[in-house]
Amino acid sequence: MIEIRNLSQRFAGPRGWVEALHNVNLAIPAGEIFGIIGRSGAGKSTLVRTINLLTRPSEGSVVVDGRDLTTLGKDDLRAARRDIGMIFQHFNLLSSRTVFGNVALPLELAGKTRAQIEETVLPLLELVGLTQHKDKYPAQISGGQKQRVGIARALASKPSVLLSDEATSALDPETTRAILDLLRKINRELGLTIVLITHQMEVIKQVCDRVAVLDAGRVVEEGKVVDVFMQPRHEVTRALIGDVIAHELPPALKARVAERLSTGSGHLLRLAFRGSGVDQPILSETIRRYELDFNILHGQIDEIQGQAFGSLAVLAGGQPVKVAEAIAYLRSQGVVVEELSHVE
Structure with a gap:
């Protein structure tokens, strides 16, 4: 369970304080794929980075599996973050490391032995369909395969939560569908809670159980995906759904x-x-x-x-x-x- 309570985030700008998030409240049950969608600048990437406190909120709290992360010291927070994996839009792979080496990196940093690393990494590479590419370097694989490496790396520490920040935005539609199918498979087989940030309602439609719509740092609508599609209540939601199911007449x-x-x-x-x-x-x-x-x-x-x-x-x-x-x-x-x- 992830609980975001009364969360606000302000940044100093050239003309004063800018409020990126305003009084956000969300409850995400364990084992759910939860989508957060909004147009550019809505605050969704800021929101996802508060879940693991890569960005510390100005106000409010973030509770993951019963622990309020905003109250933890550095060492406890570092330990808590091992339970929260994250995948990114631009993969963030090390070009000098093989596929195996990129997935193994967090385990090496955690001081695991070679045997422990192989015991963890090899099944993950099989899970994401990259066993035959384990000795290749990032320059030798496709964008979709790079994202699969990123997913496997995020799973290496055996997290209970997986955060996805626009993870399919740099991919073509066919590869996007394949990556979303993989995330759904991971959700079902490993029981992970997945929080998926996107600006594409097609992504929400394909894989998410529930969705929250952000606009100007505020949650303007939330609910089961099918309910939101059937009866969107906010104009921003209507516009986003219109990207998938046209409401406009010729x-x-x-x-x-x-x-x-x-x-x-x-x-x-x-x-x-x-x-x-x-x-x-x-x-x-x-x-x-x-x-x-x-x-x-x-x-x-x-x-x-x-x-x-x-x-x-x-x-x-x-x-x-x-x-x-x-x-x-x-x-x-x-x-x-x-x-x-x-x-x-």
């Missing part, structure tokens, strides 16, 4: 819909389904029950954590009372319905 269609809405004709609805609701003929049943016309403007079906997810924008025509009854019926069937009075 410009020409948007103009026509706006003109129709301005005459009071029709109701623009945004519908979100999940699970078995994606497979059910709910719309056709609604049309029959309430004698409505549904014009589907935009739609997409996707998958979040193995669960089907659908999103539709529809223009509903019919008597207002019937539209209201239809919306109530859809909601009773587990559909998230948002009635829009304007075209976004």
Whole structure:
């Protein structure tokens, strides 16, 4: 369990103090993959660095596995950090060391014997799929393989928590998917708690159990990933989700819909389904029950954590009372319905 309590972080700037984080509170259960997302400058990298106190917060506390790290002295903090592994965007490998040597480095610094090092490193290289590359140098392997080395190195001290700071940002989409699959495998097989920092909602969608959205150093939304996708409450969240599932209508269609809405004709609805609701003929049943016309403007079906997810924008025509009854019926069937009075 990771608990971040009333955490704030201020830095001195040329024009005075800059507040990078403001009163952040998060609880991350053990064994979860927790995503922290935000645009550039939102404070997410500052936040992840407070979890292992690479950056000491101005206010608040960070509790990991029952220990408040902000109260520890240097020696105790150093020991506590061994339970918190970290992987980085730019790998941070030593070019003069082999793959094996890079993974072995934290064990050497901890005074482990050669036999102990081999006993730990070789299974880790097998776990991340690099056994056959153990004698190569960083210049001889790909970016995805370098990140696998970074992951294995972070696991060498057998941590209970793994922090990932934009670890896939420098990778192509295919390699990103492979690295995220590896992180999910590590989470399941080793039971690690993973805190994943990213600016890409696609990354959150693929691997995270829950997500917190940061904006200007504040948590503006938090919840299960599928719930946040179905019903985003903050404009920043909507924009980030829009990078994955488009909410915007094409410009020409948007103009026509706006003109129709301005005459009071029709109701623009945004519908979100999940699970078995994606497979059910709910719309056709609604049309029959309430004698409505549904014009589907935009739609997409996707998958979040193995669960089907659908999103539709529809223009509903019919008597207002019937539209209201239809919306109530859809909601009773587990559909998230948002009635829009304007075209976004």
